[in-house]
Amino acid sequence: MARIELTDIQKHFGAFQVLKNVNLTIEDGEFVVMLGQSGCGKTTTLRAIAGLETVSSGTIRIDGREVQDLKAADRDIAFVFQSFSLYPHMTVYENIAFPLRAVGMNQSEREAAVREVARVLGIERLLNRKPSALSGGDMQRVAIGRALVRRPKALLMDEPIGALDAKLREQMRAEIKRLHIARASTSVYVTHDQIEAMSLADRIVVMHGGLLQQVGTPEEVYNRPANLFVAQFVGSPVMNVADVGVENGGLSFGAGAGVAMPAGLIAHLPKNAVKLGIRPEAVRLSHEPGEGMVETETTNLEPLGSHEIVDVRLGGATLRARAEPGFVRGQGQRLWVGLDAERAHFFDGETGMALRRTA
Amino acid sequence: MADVMTRLEPNSRAAARGLSDLSIRNLFIIPTITFLIVFNVFPLIYSLYTGFTDYRASTTAPANWVGLANFRELLSDPFIWRNFTITAKYVVISVTGQVIVGFGLAMLLNRPMALKGLITTLLMLPMMLSPAVVGLFWKLLYDPSFGIINYFLGLGKFEWLADPQMALWAVAMVDIWMWSPFVMLLSLAGLSAVPKHLYEAAEIDRAGPFYTFFRITLPLVAPILMIAIIFRTMEAFKTFDHAYILSSQPTTELIAIRLYKMAFLEWQTGLSSAFAYIVLIVVVAITNIYVKYLNKAKAR
Numbered sequence: 001m002a003r004i005e006l007t008d009i010q011k012h013f014g015a016f017q018v019l020k021n022v023n024l025t026i027e028d029g030e031f032v033v034m035l036g037q038s039g040c041g042k043t044t045t046l047r048a049i050a051g052l053e054t055v056s057s058g059t060i061r062i063d064g065r066e067v068q069d070l071k072a073a074d075r076d077i078a079f080v081f082q083s084f085s086l087y088p089h090m091t092v093y094e095n096i097a098f099p100l101r102a103v104g105m106n107q108s109e110r111e112a113a114v115r116e117v118a119r120v121l122g123i124e125r126l127l128n129r130k131p132s133a134l135s136g137g138d139m140q141r142v143a144i145g146r147a148l149v150r151r152p153k154a155l156l157m158d159e160p161i162g163a164l165d166a167k168l169r170e171q172m173r174a175e176i177k178r179l180h181i182a183r184a185s186t187s188v189y190v191t192h193d194q195i196e197a198m199s200l201a202d203r204i205v206v207m208h209g210g211l212l213q214q215v216g217t218p219e220e221v222y223n224r225p226a227n228l229f230v231a232q233f234v235g236s237p238v239m240n241v242a243d244v245g246v247e248n249g250g251l252s253f254g255a256g257a258g259v260a261m262p263a264g265l266i267a268h269l270p271k272n273a274v275k276l277g278i279r280p281e282a283v284r285l286s287h288e289p290g291e292g293m294v295e296t297e298t299t300n301l302e303p304l305g306s307h308e309i310v311d312v313r314l315g316g317a318t319l320r321a322r323a324e325p326g327f328v329r330g331q332g333q334r335l336w337v338g339l340d341a342e343r344a345h346f347f348d349g350e351t352g353m354a355l356r357r358t359a
Numbered sequence: 360m361a362d363v364m365t366r367l368e369p370n371s372r373a374a375a376r377g378l379s380d381l382s383i384r385n386l387f388i389i390p391t392i393t394f395l396i397v398f399n400v401f402p403l404i405y406s407l408y409t410g411f412t413d414y415r416a417s418t419t420a421p422a423n424w425v426g427l428a429n430f431r432e433l434l435s436d437p438f439i440w441r442n443f444t445i446t447a448k449y450v451v452i453s454v455t456g457q458v459i460v461g462f463g464l465a466m467l468l469n470r471p472m473a474l475k476g477l478i479t480t481l482l483m484l485p486m487m488l489s490p491a492v493v494g495l496f497w498k499l500l501y502d503p504s505f506g507i508i509n510y511f512l513g514l515g516k517f518e519w520l521a522d523p524q525m526a527l528w529a530v531a532m533v534d535i536w537m538w539s540p541f542v543m544l545l546s547l548a549g550l551s552a553v554p555k556h557l558y559e560a561a562e563i564d565r566a567g568p569f570y571t572f573f574r575i576t577l578p579l580v581a582p583i584l585m586i587a588i589i590f591r592t593m594e595a596f597k598t599f600d601h602a603y604i605l606s607s608q609p610t611t612e613l614i615a616i617r618l619y620k621m622a623f624l625e626w627q628t629g630l631s632s633a634f635a636y637i638v639l640i641v642v643v644a645i646t647n648i649y650v651k652y653l654n655k656a657k658a659r
Contacts, residue, residue, distance in 0.1 A: 071562070072559075079563045085554075087560075099565060102566040
């Protein structure tokens, strides 16, 4: 297993800069998920670690050895592609055995290694089939098997379950997690799906515009977003963001609406150009008036089975709240709304950076 | 509503197409079928008949039915067998050369490079020329006195086309020059269809260039390469023009040349018809073997 260090990585495609000063250390045995929108540079970073993409400047170290100028074959890493990239003319057995044959491993050792990996992945019955006769999930299991069979220093995965249907994705997610725990391999996983990121990662790296926005555990990224982008990218439904004025004892939402806040939580904030971020589960709804609650009415209702998303007006802002099924009858219903002050986030209205209290 | 749609649909379809099925049949299909019957099917059947007669197109004497005598005579003639042997050797040299050169060129061109389109077009020029013209100017290139080939190779006055050992190689070389671009073109199509991510996967799997070529590239291009080989084998069996122009050596007398002499110099029309059918059967048999391999390659 290996420790991967990226230092000052820059990458240009012509005049376009894809990676801007990427600095990241992935510890031995860690599962890191790179999360971001299409075109944010996450796949380019992964391919640069693998050696499938050169970097314009900066250093990449695997176990302390500089590898940025080495070919992919000399880096001893494995890569799982989104498109599976199975060799279509070979059987599953031949596909998994390919990396071992390529380095001249003898047949008996090869066979033992392939059968061991096939057993772990539960694909022994498929060994004589061609990839064209496999389901999407089985193809990805074979692709993972081919990656794991030679026990690489690190396992890199580029949206490996992105092409599967929702149910299979959930199943494969659990399998990938199980494999990682069993093998403790250093893994770097790229996805645009924040649920995958939250459920798999030891640490999440959120990327946007070629820059690392935040690196942290799933809890840190979810509960203490470094900036507005992270706050709105992670979490479903997305975090509510509203322009607020900071006044004595609370926040004003315009149009005369305001919510009381403990002074200790807002004392550090400037008076203007502040954005409030609050997750739907931190927006409290009640049929009865209560302390710190404001009367309002619902503007929309999305029933999702396990819970409902309720939209309410608060001054000039619309907030989305998470409620129990059946809590609200429909739109236009009068109720009271309040905010969980401890779970409120504040961001600089201009830079988007989190405004945190100094301890 | 459904009735209205049923009644309107045929008219609106015809209007959209511009031509009715009947017009298409009369304008295109009937003339084509007539042409094929007159110029292909009828001669094919008629020559099969003449193959069983002693017919000579140079005389007015009626054709007499001789049964299998023509076929017996041909198959027991050692000179005919020699023609077949020469042709087989020629086909092997020519097609092998074309596959090596054509596939090699395709490998070189299958990468991003400046002026790729222009280079590809220039490389395809030989196959656009008339075989007779190619034969004539290669005769000049091979000329022992002023030919540029001897000049560059420093071979003095070496007689390429008169040397019994070298003449067939020299003729095959011209075929390789002319038709390698065809193999190149098909190979290029095959190579560019191999997904780039498979090469990336092979690189990650630590496969070297030779291992990648033999285990990934070649098996995936094999079906289209086999199609090129089928076409070139059939064509090489029929080689006549440039071979006839280049050399009159007995060692370069391919079956097409022998057939031409038999039919139009010796006027043995019945015998040459039987000969043509034997050649046809051989070519069909060889093609069938290739098609079997093609299907196997496709199944892989």
